[in-house]
Amino acid sequence: MEQAGSLGARGSTGSAAPDIRTASVRVPAQARTADAERERGVASDESRSASGARGEHTHSEPPIPHPRVETARPVVQRASVRGQILDALRTALVAGELAPGQVYSAPVLGERFGVSATPVREAMQQLALEGAVEVVPNRGFRVVRRGTRELAELAEIRALLEVPVVLRLARTVPAARWAELRPLAEAAARAASAGCRATYAECDRAFHHAILALAGNDQLVQIADDLHRRAQWPLVGGPVPRGRADLMADAAEHIALLDALTAQDLPVVQSLVREHFADRT
Structure with a gap:
């Protein structure tokens, strides 16, 4: 429920998620060989990566900051290179x-x-489909500029979808099922306490996803998850990113909501879930 992915194991919680400055993905030698064979058709472009593959100019790009803190560098398996790069870019x-x-x-x-341009390009194309970036011919991908109005619109749509579902589930789901979601809420609280916005974003989405999944409507879950992810992207000229205290307050709402759902206290559930989305506007 915080505005705001992870390289390596998705969904890991309680520790800071790797970022683009620290997560240099290392692909095993045999994976690179296989990758090279697969990309034989674009080898001539890749050999000119210093000046930009497929006409992508690189000389004007700003340097990526050096890492503030050293973190472990996970090894990417060949079959999941694109997926892990996508996670890293989302983070x-x-x-x-x-x-x-x-x-x-x-x-x-x-x-x-530490990979070829191809899996990065494929991951960026997926982000383009999601609306996070846009293709710039002969240059690469531009991160989309978003404002507070778009964020408010996303919060309104999410409330229209999720509030009625949660209220319906509050009347029908037994307490034991809500208890199964408590580890997700606790994981979000740990991420908030650590002050890691990227890790908290993953935990926040996982918590919402688990609640909506109880409705048994896969299309609803997919649409809501996409809206939630969009709501976590950075804004241009928006408010200062929420700090550790804000994240902890947000995570506390998860715990309070679970308590009310377990007790089937419908007035409290309604109040909490509506206020939760109102805070996102």
């Missing part, structure tokens, strides 16, 4: 390390991650 978006309005090329990002 960088939430953490504000991919700046709105800035253009990034696949070759430069691929060099940072």
Whole structure:
């Protein structure tokens, strides 16, 4: 429920999520060989990565900041390179390390991650489909500029979808099922206590996802998750990113909501869930 992905194991909680500055993805040698074979058709472009593959110019890109804290560098398996790069880019978006309005090329990002430009380009194309970035011909991908009005619109749509569902579930779901969600709420609280916005964003989405999944409507869950992710992207000229205290207050609402759902206290459930989305506007 916080505005605001992770390289390596998705959904890990309680520790700071890796970011684009610290998570240099290391692909095993045999994986690189296989990758090279798969990309034989674009080898000539990749060999010119210093000047930009497929016409993507890299000389004007700002340097990526050096890491503040050293973190473990996970090994990416060949079959999941694209997925892990996508997670890393999503984490960088939430953490504000991919700046709105800035253009990034696949070759430069691929060099940072220790992979070829192809999986980075594929991940960026997925982000383009999601509306996070836009394609800039012969240059790369520009992070979309978003304002507070868009955030308010997303919060309104999420409330229209989620509030009625949660209220219906409050009347029908037994207490034991709500108790199964408590570890997710506690994981969010730990991430909030650590002050990691990217990790908290993952925990927040996982908590909402688990609640809505009880409705048994896969389409609803998918749409709500997409809206939630969009609501976590950085804003241009928006408020200062929420700090540790704000995250902890947000996480506390998860715990309070679970308590009310377990007790089937419908007035409290309604009040909490409505206020939760009102805080996002």
